[in-house]
Every structure is written in C-alpha cells, then in structure tokens.
Amino acid sequence: NAGVMQNPRHLVRRRGQEARLRCSPMKGHSHVYWYRQLPEEGLKFMVYLQKENIIDESGMPKERFSAEFPKEGPSILRIQQVVRGDSAAYFCASSPVGISGANVLTFGAGSRLTVL
C-alpha cells in the first residue's frame, strides 16, 4: 500500500504563475482533505472532498484557490496567480469515510510551495 502520494514534493513558482498540487489517496479511500502549514504555524484545514464533490471548503481562501477530486485521477489543489504569502507546505490526507469515531486520517508527505 503506497499510502497517500503527493506531487510534486517541491514546487517553485514566480509571483503571478499558477501552482498545481496533486494528491492520490490511499487505495480504498474516497475522502480527501487538504491542509496548509504556513511557516511557524499549525496546520489549517482548507477543503474536504469526496469523488466529484466538494463537501466543505470553509478553509479555502475566497479567491485564487480551487480544488477538485474527479471521478478518475488524483485530487488537485490549484492556486492561481500565486503571491509570496502562498509559500507553505500543503498536506493532503485521506480516509475511507468521513472522519469521526475511530476513523483516522492518513497524511501524505506534503508539497512545499515556494513563491519567488
């Protein structure tokens, strides 16, 4: 079991470019979560998706950020027109069902975005 796979692991973009981060959940997991960790801060929830549906995007910035989890393929977090403040580690996690009770999130190794 390969676990939660994120790529790229490191991404460098110039201001104004687009960043696309990909996440393949664990086999058998149909729920995906994205978290962001800004320098010297804790992880903050961004968005929760199931296949083809956004369930909770309450943590997503209102502009420039979007996420999808298509029927086929990985989940993608897209950041348009990146700014320096977007520099952070973006973590993806997955679970077989929505987290509650005994369900545990499995995290990927993260994608580190640097905006020049």
Place this chain on the structure above:
Amino acid sequence: KQEVTQIPAALSVPEGENLVLNCSFTDSAIYNLQWFRQDPGKGLTSLLLIQSSQREQTSGRLNASLDKSSGRSTLYIAASQPGDSATYLCAVNTGTASKLTFGTGTRLQVTL
C-alpha cells in the same frame, strides 16, 4: 470555535529522560484526539488516537491521556531517545466529518 494550544513550544532533554507534552482545547465536545509526529520536511505520522470515551492509549514508550471535561491531553514519552527528536502535534476532531483542528506543536530535541 475550537482552539488547540500546546505547551511547551520547544523542549530539550537528555537521552533517557521521561517527558510530558501538553495539549489543551477549548471545546470539550470532541469525537477524538490524535497525536502526530512531524519530522523536518516530512509529513505527519499518526502516533495515538484517543476516542472521546477513552481515558488513555498506549503504544510502546508512548502513552496519551485524555481528560475531556477539562479539555486536556498529555503525551508521555518514556526513556527518550535521540530518534524521538521531532515536532509533536495534537489535533482534535469535533465530529464534523471534515476537519481536524491542530495545535502549533511542541518541538522536541533529545540530546546525547
């Protein structure tokens, strides 16, 4: 709004010492609490999960306790080793089926 605080922010101990990391949360209506380990530049590794109905969980040299009524959890590490050096994160699940609320972590260094 749930807030999670971890004290201390950083801790340095000599090898072999027993230590306690603290986590407090403001809303006691939680489903579970989870302790993670994060190594520099790496992802998160789940260490222990405590359900709201449980008081503690143990795994090897690690023991996590939960006092839901007072909004506190502790992670006890016995006989610390240099390999335990990492950042330890506490996260609570308030049962919304969508998100964990994380503390900012305790950075632990175990010296030889």
